[in-house]
Amino acid sequence: MNLFAAFQLPPQALLVFLLVLVRASALFLVAPVLGNASVPARVKVGLSAMLALIVTPVLLDQALPRELGNFWFLLPAVLSELLLGVMIGFLSQLFFVAVQFAGQMVGTQMGFGMASIFDPMAGSQVSVVGQFYMLLGVLVFLLLDGHHWVLIALQKSFVAVPLGSFTFDARALQTVVAASNDMFWVALMIMAPVLGVLVLGEVAMAIVARILPQMNVFVASFPVKIGLGVMTMALSFPLLVGYLAGQTERTFATVLSILSP
Numbered sequence: 001m002n003l004f005a006a007f008q009l010p011p012q013a014l015l016v017f018l019l020v021l022v023r024a025s026a027l028f029l030v031a032p033v034l035g036n037a038s039v040p041a042r043v044k045v046g047l048s049a050m051l052a053l054i055v056t057p058v059l060l061d062q063a064l065p066r067e068l069g070n071f072w073f074l075l076p077a078v079l080s081e082l083l084l085g086v087m088i089g090f091l092s093q094l095f096f097v098a099v100q101f102a103g104q105m106v107g108t109q110m111g112f113g114m115a116s117i118f119d120p121m122a123g124s125q126v127s128v129v130g131q132f133y134m135l136l137g138v139l140v141f142l143l144l145d146g147h148h149w150v151l152i153a154l155q156k157s158f159v160a161v162p163l164g165s166f167t168f169d170a171r172a173l174q175t176v177v178a179a180s181n182d183m184f185w186v187a188l189m190i191m192a193p194v195l196g197v198l199v200l201g202e203v204a205m206a207i208v209a210r211i212l213p214q215m216n217v218f219v220a221s222f223p224v225k226i227g228l229g230v231m232t233m234a235l236s237f238p239l240l241v242g243y244l245a246g247q248t249e250r251t252f253a254t255v256l257s258i259l260s261p
Helices: 013-030 041-061 071-110 128-143 146-160 170-211 217-235 237-259
Strands: 118-121 126-128
Touching: 013 041, 013 071, 013 146, 041 146, 071 126, 071 128, 071 146, 071 170, 071 217, 071 237, 126 128, 128 146, 128 217, 128 237, 146 237, 170 217, 170 237
Parallel strands: none
Antiparallel strands: 118 126
16 A cells, blocks of 8 residues: 555655654754763664654645655755754854863863773763863753754754755854854853963962972862862853853854854
């Protein structure tokens, strides 16, 4: 029995389902939280297939190029869907890259560079402070329904970019480069309070070393830097959470800007 005839689906339904599945799978491959390496592959594939089944009937009225019936024209369309999904996930993930980079730098300056643990989200060794910042970013992301924003970005992408029509033009390249540059500014703003206090602490310890040359300042500076760093992190915590929340919203504003016509 013909499955398409049984459900009264047009012949292009399978083609639409394939393209939607590729775009959703590429997004969940690199998306924040949902694309975490600790999330089983079966969950990602199942979620992508479920979304494709839900979205496909809505997109059946969307006109598809006739050339997609040919395999040699279908292959570039699949690659364009893969590229678009990866781009949306990459732009969403840049926020977490900045948070982890800032935490890694703060942890190193505080003296926790040797105290590293394995981060399943990054797939590498990170400092304890870096892991703390990363978990804080994930918490803010989930509290602001960031995982819902990822799905909204995917839904808006089908409206702004028809299936098989995405091209990586100069506008898309400029958006990606600008977002990558902003990542370093975001990381600098996150670690600025702690690093500023630590620099002042280093200056104070240098003055003490000049006044008391018999004192081993190098050994004494470790607990001082740790104490100053922890105290500054605690005092700046409310401001940090507010900044992360605002930056999360700006991140998805950037993602949606690339999808606007």
